[in-house]
Amino acid sequence: MVVGTQARSVDLVVIGSGPGGYVAAIRAAELGQKVVIVERDFIGGVCLNVGCIPSKALINAGHAYHAQVHDTATIMGVHSNGATLNWEETQKWKNEKVVKTLTGGIEMLLKKRKIEILRGEARFNDNQVINVIEGENSHLLEFKSCIIATGSRPIEIPNFKFTGRLVNSTGALNLPEVPKHLVIIGGGVIGSELAGAYANLGAKVTILEGLPHILNGFDKEMIDVAAAEFQEKGVEIITSAIAKKAEQSTENVAITYEANGVEETITADYCLVSVGRKPNTDEIGLNNTDVKLTDRGQIIVNDRQQTSVSHIYAIGDVVAGPMLAHKASYEAKVAAANIAGEDVLNCAVAIPAVAYCDPELATMGETPESAKEKGLKVMIAKFPFAANGRAITMNATRGFIRIVSDKETKVIIGAQIVGPGASDLISEFALAIENGLTSEDISLTVHPHPTLGEAIMDTSELADGLPIHI
C-alpha cells in the first residue's frame, strides 16, 4: 500500500481492456473524455486472447482438417493424398496471425484516440481514488468516473485444480498436442465448441455433463441437431454425470465420475473443466467502496450501468446477464454515453447467443417454450435447411430456422437457427427484433438467391401462411 503519493486527476478510468473495457474507452474518448485504461494482462481481454477469437480459429482449423480427411473425399469427389496436421503450425497461426493481429489492432485504436494505457492491477482505495500497481510502481488516480470491466475467470471445482493435464479453457486452447482422448467436464457452449474442434482434429472426446442435456440455454430441438452430429463423429456424451475426482500421472489423467448412481473412471490425455465462469470482483478493493454486489459477486447496476456509487459504472461479465462479448460491448457504449452526459438506457430488446458447434446454433428472444411459460400467444414457423438450395450445394442440410412471432401482430419476438451459417444469419433477426419487424416485413424484403439467408425469407413466408418452398 502506497501512502502519501500525490493522486493524479483523470476524467475516466476504465478497468479492463476486454470487449467491454476497450469499447467503453474508445466511445468515451470519442465523446470527449480523457481516458485511462488499466490492463493487468493482455489488451483485448479474454475474448481476443483466450476466448472467442482463438477458439474460433481452432474450430476453423478443425473444419479444414476434417473436410480433408472426410466429407469432401467421400461426397464431392475431392481426394487428397492423406491430410496431415502440423499442430505447431496451427498454434502459431492462431497466436501470431489471428490473436496478435486483433490485439495489436485494439492497441492501435486506443492509441489513435489518445487513450492512456496503464499496465497493472487496479485496486480501489475509496469511491474516488484507484491505485494501479505494476510491480514496484504504483499510480494513484483520482477519477471523475470509473467503469469496472474486469470480466470473469473459469470456475474451479473441488478435486479438479487447474494443473498439468487438468486444464481450463485457456489451457485447452494451448494444448501441446492434439489429445488422443480428451475428457470435457461441462457441456455448455465453451465445452461443446472445444469438443467439436478437437473431435474434428482427430481426438476421441468424452463430454461429462451434470445436467440431463448439453448446451443448456438452447432448446431441445436445436440440441438434438448438434448431438446427432457429435454422435456421428464419435463424441461420447454422458449426461447427469457428477465429476468426483481426478488423478494425474506423467502419462495421463484419470477422471472419476458418478452417473445413474454408478461410479466410473475414464483415463484420458487431458481433461478440460468448463463448468462456468465467475465475475472478477473479489480482488479489486470493492470493499473500500460503496459499490454493492450480489451474493454471487456480481455488481448491481441500473439501466444506465451505474453501480450504487453513481459515478462508478460496471459492464460485461461482472454484471448480471449472459456472459457474452457483444453484450459487454453494448453495455460499454451505454456507460460511456452516460458518463459523457448523454441520456442513454440499456434497452436492447434481445441479445443473440451463438454456439459454434457443428452445425452452429444461434438463438435470440423468445423460444416456443419461453413463450409458452409466459402465456404468450405465438405463431411458430420452422423451415428446414434441407429445402434450401444453397445448403444442398454446401452438403450442409442439417438444421432449421424457426421464427416465434406474436400471433396477432405478426411481430417477431424470437428466432432460432441451427444449421450452416447460423452465427451470421441470426444478425438479420437481431435487426428485425430490435426494430419490431413483422414476418411480413422480412418476406417483403428481397433476399439474394441462392443463399442460406433466403431461408429466413422462406421461414417468414411460412409464418405469413404463404410458403413457397415447403
Add this chain to the structure above:
Amino acid sequence: DGQLRAMPSVRRFARQNGIDLTKVIATGRHGNVTLEDVKNFQATGKEIET
C-alpha cells in the same frame, strides 16, 4: 419520402388503403410510422389526396 419512414408491412398496408405515408404523423421507434399511426390517420377520416 414516407417509404423510408415505415417498415415494409406498414408501407404495404398504407398502399392497399390508399394512404399517403408522408401525411401520417410518426410515433414509432426511431421516428417510424407505425401500423397504428396509419390506422389512426385512417380513422380520422381525412381526405386522401390522390
